[in-house]
């Protein structure tokens with residue numbers, strides 16, 4: 659898979675993309691990144707990428723031209739899935755991560771300031787938000803999306819780290835986990851986990867998943883219709 663990012667702050671990306679699981683996925687050629695500063699595609703003398711809004715009002719609006727020119731410069735851009743990152747987008751969920759992970763090439767466009775010239779939306783396929791709060795720009799949203807998509811690509815996680823038991827994988831939360839020591843400050847590990855009875859342990863985990871989802875995320879619980 660290839661992920662292209664259009665951003666005015668390309669230096670926000672390398673640290674996170676060069677660590678841990680994403681770094682390993684790159685080394686194994688499972689993912690390739692291309693980070694483009696769309697300021698480089700401004701055609702005016704001062705390389706501006708924004709201007710004051712028509713009709714007046716505060717702040718600056720990102721111009722359509724540099725973004726359009728940057729998109730056209732991307733090899734294979736016609737067939738790539740082009741995604742605009744804004745607080746007005748569809749709320750990002752694990753189900754969307756699974757869908758994105760099936761694409762060969764996605765393009766993430768990060769905005770700043772008061773938003774994009776509305777005409778940018780003519781050239782994209784999907785608009786996403788990572789939740790109901792406002793970020794100063796789309797970069798952190800792009801990184802959240804990248805991280806969640808890359809770990810779903812075949813071969814990225816070993817079977818030990820597998821995503822199939824993740825929270826949200828089947829619209830439910832994870833069960834509680836414990837490791838050594840058996841007792842800490844009087845807090846004991848549940849007896850069943852020490853029993854060696856795999857059937858009992860699996861039953862307990864399933865029960866805890868349902869209990870947790872019901873208590874913490876009644877919305878998810880209702881959706882999956884467990885009791």
Ligand code: 6GU
Nearest residue numbers: 743744787788791793799
């Ligand atoms: Cl994608 N961008 C910005 N600027 N703020 C956000 C967001 C995106 N998602 C949630 N808040």
